Amino acid sequence: xxxxxxxxxxxxxxVERALLKARNFNGPVLVHAMTEKGRGYAxxxxxxxxxxxxxxxxxxxxxxxxxxxxxxxxxxxxxxxIADIADEREDIVGITGAMLIPVGLHRFAEKxxxxxxxxxxxxxxxxxxxxxxxxxxxxxxxxxxxxxxNRAFDQLLMDVALHKAGVTIVLDRAGVTxxxxxxxxxxxxxxxxxxxPGLHLAAPxxxxxxxxxxxxxxxxxxxxSVVRFSKxxxxxxVEAEERTEDGVDILARRPSGDASNDVLIVSxxxxxxxxxxxxxxxxxxxxxxxxxxxxxxxxxPRSIVCMxxxxxxxxxxxxxxxxxxxxxxxxxxxRAAGVDTALNEVGLPVEFLDxxxxxxxxxxxxxxxxxxxxDVVAQVLGTKVPFxxxxxxxxxxxxxxxxxx
Numbered sequence: 008x009x010x011x012x013x014x015x016x017x018x019x020x021x022v023e024r025a026l027l028k029a030r031n032f033n034g035p036v037l038v039h040a041m042t043e044k045g046r047g048y049a050x051x052x053x054x055x056x057x058x059x060x061x062x063x064x065x066x067x068x069x070x071x072x073x074x075x076x077x078x079x080x081x082x083x084x085x086x087x088x089i090a091d092i093a094d095e096r097e098d099i100v101g102i103t104g105a106m107l108i109p110v111g112l113h114r115f116a117e118k119x120x121x122x123x124x125x126x127x128x129x130x131x132x133x134x135x136x137x138x139x140x141x142x143x144x145x146x147x148x149x150x151x152x153x154x155x156x157n158r159a160f161d162q163l164l165m166d167v168a169l170h171k172a173g174v175t176i177v178l179d180r181a182g183v184t185x186x187x188x189x190x191x192x193x194x195x196x197x198x199x200x201x202x203x204p205g206l207h208l209a210a211p212x213x214x215x216x217x218x219x220x221x222x223x224x225x226x227x228x229x230x231x232s233v234v235r236f237s238k239x240x241x242x243x244x245v246e247a248e249e250r251t252e253d254g255v256d257i258l259a260r261r262p263s264g265d266a267s268n269d270v271l272i273v274s275x276x277x278x279x280x281x282x283x284x285x286x287x288x289x290x291x292x293x294x295x296x297x298x299x300x301x302x303x304x305x306x307x308p309r310s311i312v313c314m315x316x317x318x319x320x321x322x323x324x325x326x327x328x329x330x331x332x333x334x335x336x337x338x339x340x341x342r343a344a345g346v347d348t349a350l351n352e353v354g355l356p357v358e359f360l361d362x363x364x365x366x367x368x369x370x371x372x373x374x375x376x377x378x379x380x381x382d383v384v385a386q387v388l389g390t391k392v393p394f395x396x397x398x399x400x401x402x403x404x405x406x407x408x409x410x411x412x
Contacts, residue, residue: 012039153193182326
């Protein structure tokens with residue numbers, strides 16, 4: 008391994024000379040360039056927090072936000088709650104991978120600087136360190152971008168889960184993040200986490216549930232726990248009509264009071280508002296539904312499987328990839344319990360999704376209330392697979408032999 012540096016990363020001629028020199032080596036070369044974040048742009052240099060590391064839409068002349076920043080973000084909810092938890096419990100420690108402010112550990116660090124650790128851009132070290140801290144009597148909270156969890160998967164599986172370490176992982180920017188582009192969509196986490204034995208996975212739908220599920224997560228001392236949430240503004244709370252004994256929130260029954268409706272809609276995390284809109288659209292077509300939020304999607308709550316048996320079809324709406332996601336796991340648990348109700352996974356395709364707002368990306372992949380409702384209507388009518396269970400006395404649809412092109 009050859010090494011060149013350190014060089015001034017702002018000296019374009021110097022950088023070019025170093026790269027030309029590196030090109031002429033017959034082997035791997037490390038070029039070490041030193042830069043200053045925000046250099047050349049006064050508003051960024053004046054930003055003491057992080058020099059506009061995660062800047063929103065600003066006036067380029069002044070650096071001031073174009074829109075007022077009064078709206079509450081998912082990250083800010085976590086930041087306040089974890090700082091409060093740290094005040095209450097001295098065993099709580101925070102770990103970040105060079106993202107202290109973007110992942111919301113800054114308020115914790117301001118109050119308890121000796122209990123927050125930055126491992127740099129090395130998520131694998133964060134998880135390995137967390138495992139050791141857990142066995143030393145602490146409860147680490149590792150805060151990462153969801154898209155970068157893959158960098159620490161081996162350590163999560165073999166250092167944390169295998170040894171039943173009480174470590175909580177908080178995944179910010181989960182699901183479709185929008186303008187950050189393909190590399191930052193946190194869309195693979197739920198599929199990856201499905202194969203980790205003993206892991207607990209929570210997907211809060213609103214600010215109240217984020218606070219609630221975070222506290223439940225740090226109370227787990229004998230297994231890894233994960234709490235994942237979206238990027239951006241957190242919407243209004245979505246209150247439940249009731250909660251089952253195993254913690255599943257029933258958000259709506261359309262019509263109300265009916266426990267054996269046509270469609271069971273399982274909403275994962277921030278998809279709750281869309282799920283409720285789907286239920287409204289189905290109701291306009293005379294199709295009854297029940298909307299539930301598992302809160303903890305792993306392990307799959309038993310009541311989800313029981314409710315699936317009472318409905319004609321199950322629709323799981325998630326903002327992760329469909330392949331190996333929450334819907335797939337629920338289907339497996341249903342089959343293991345002998346429940347043969349049809350299930351359709353509604354989520355993201357296995358693709359690198361282009362830039363766009365969250366709404367634009369969701370529209371492009373068909374993850375909208377209108378599209379989901381249209382598909383469910385066809386499934387209930389028996390014109391689109393998977394077919395809903397027929398009503399008593401109704402002939403089961405046979406479908407057609409597909410033409411493979």
